[in-house]
Amino acid sequence: MKPFIPLRVYYEEVVKEYKQGKNLLKKYEDMDIPLKPIKAHHKIEELRQRPNKEFTKMKKYLILGTRKTIRITPNDKSADFIVPFTSSGCTASCLYCYLVCHFNTNSYLRVYMNRDEMIKKVKRKIKKVKEHKVYELGCNSDMVLENTITGNLKWVIEEFGKLENATATFATKFDFVDDLLTAKHNGHTQMRISINPKEIIRKVELGTSSFKKRINAANKMFKAGYKIGLNIAPVILEDGWEVMYENMFMEVNKLLLPKLKKQLFIEVIFMTYGVSNYYINTESMPKAVNLLDKGKMRPKGIGKYTYRNKYRNPAEKIIRGYINKYLPEASISYIV
Numbered sequence: 001m002k003p004f005i006p007l008r009v010y011y012e013e014v015v016k017e018y019k020q021g022k023n024l025l026k027k028y029e030d031m032d033i034p035l036k037p038i039k040a041h042h043k044i045e046e047l048r049q050r051p052n053k054e055f056t057k058m059k060k061y062l063i064l065g066t067r068k069t070i071r072i073t074p075n076d077k078s079a080d081f082i083v084p085f086t087s088s089g090c091t092a093s094c095l096y097c098y099l100v101c102h103f104n105t106n107s108y109l110r111v112y113m114n115r116d117e118m119i120k121k122v123k124r125k126i127k128k129v130k131e132h133k134v135y136e137l138g139c140n141s142d143m144v145l146e147n148t149i150t151g152n153l154k155w156v157i158e159e160f161g162k163l164e165n166a167t168a169t170f171a172t173k174f175d176f177v178d179d180l181l182t183a184k185h186n187g188h189t190q191m192r193i194s195i196n197p198k199e200i201i202r203k204v205e206l207g208t209s210s211f212k213k214r215i216n217a218a219n220k221m222f223k224a225g226y227k228i229g230l231n232i233a234p235v236i237l238e239d240g241w242e243v244m245y246e247n248m249f250m251e252v253n254k255l256l257l258p259k260l261k262k263q264l265f266i267e268v269i270f271m272t273y274g275v276s277n278y279y280i281n282t283e284s285m286p287k288a289v290n291l292l293d294k295g296k297m298r299p300k301g302i303g304k305y306t307y308r309n310k311y312r313n314p315a316e317k318i319i320r321g322y323i324n325k326y327l328p329e330a331s332i333s334y335i336v
């Protein structure tokens with residue numbers, strides 16, 4: 001996979017006040033990429049009005065702006081707190097992507113220049129909380145992907161490296177980790193590599209790194225001293241899923257470094273699928289597989305579907321069995 005080169009860049013004028021913003025605009029201007037000023041990254045009228053079928057085209061755009069609201073919220077899964085950090089959106093087009101439920105067709109990558117403001121807020125929070133806590137940096141984006149554009153992940157890892165009582169965490173479906181291997185993380189960052197069976201990555205996680213590359217990235221990061229987790233997400237109960245997931249765990253066992261497996265923690269998340277995913281996928285990627293199976297799924301809240309307990313509960317038992325069989329030293333953080 002090649003690093004992302006945008007088809008067009010939209011930018012808020014304010015980004016010119018930041019060194020990073022100036023450098024990025026200059027870089028893209030030198031590459032002859034069209035640059036378009038906008039008033040606000042969340043109100044780009046000409047993109048809002050585009051039809052669903054333009055979803056994948058819009059994923060090739062990059063938006064530069066500043067994050068206006070920085071609210072750190074409590075969490076009880078992968079982290080204690082979620083930090084809205086320097087990006088939202090993504091260049092990939094996973095068919096189930098949760099971002100589509102938030103941003104609809106406008107889930108293209110937006111990068112925010114005001115990282116100093118964000119880290120200040122995090123530092124204030126850490127001081128106030130006092131106890132050791134884990135902070136999620138990539139709740140609305142993939143920070144490893146963003147890092148190829150801004151270097152912000154390496155920067156924030158080093159910032160956390162200097163802090164007491166705080167661990168940074170992020171999940172990724174990309175393997176662009178080389179830049180992070182030399183970061184002075186001081187053991188204060190953990191990476192969760194998100195995986196699925198190869199067949200699912202190929203058909204469903206469009207525009208992300210391959211299974212082998214992700215596992216390789218996990219090994220490299222472990223050798224560089226990071227704590228590593230596996231994020232099995234989302235589990236998709238397609239026909240033949242039992243065999244696909246068993247093969248995946250067998251391969252993980254074969255490919256992960258033995259020492260890594262000893263410290264491994266695992267998160268498992270069953271798929272939630274949005275009605276907005278369904279309409280956008282059908283119109284923008286008509287040949288893609290349909291993940292909405294109303295026979296196996298039930299409504300969950302407004303506009304979302306999840307697996308009925310009749311299918312989910314036995315599947316959880318089977319997945320736990322695979323983990324016990326193929327990764328017996330790993331700990332399961334949660335299954336939802």
Ligand code: SF4
Pocket residue numbers: 089090091092093094096097098099140141142173205208
């Ligand atoms: S990599 Fe993550 S953020 Fe990007 S499209 Fe896939 S699920 Fe969404």
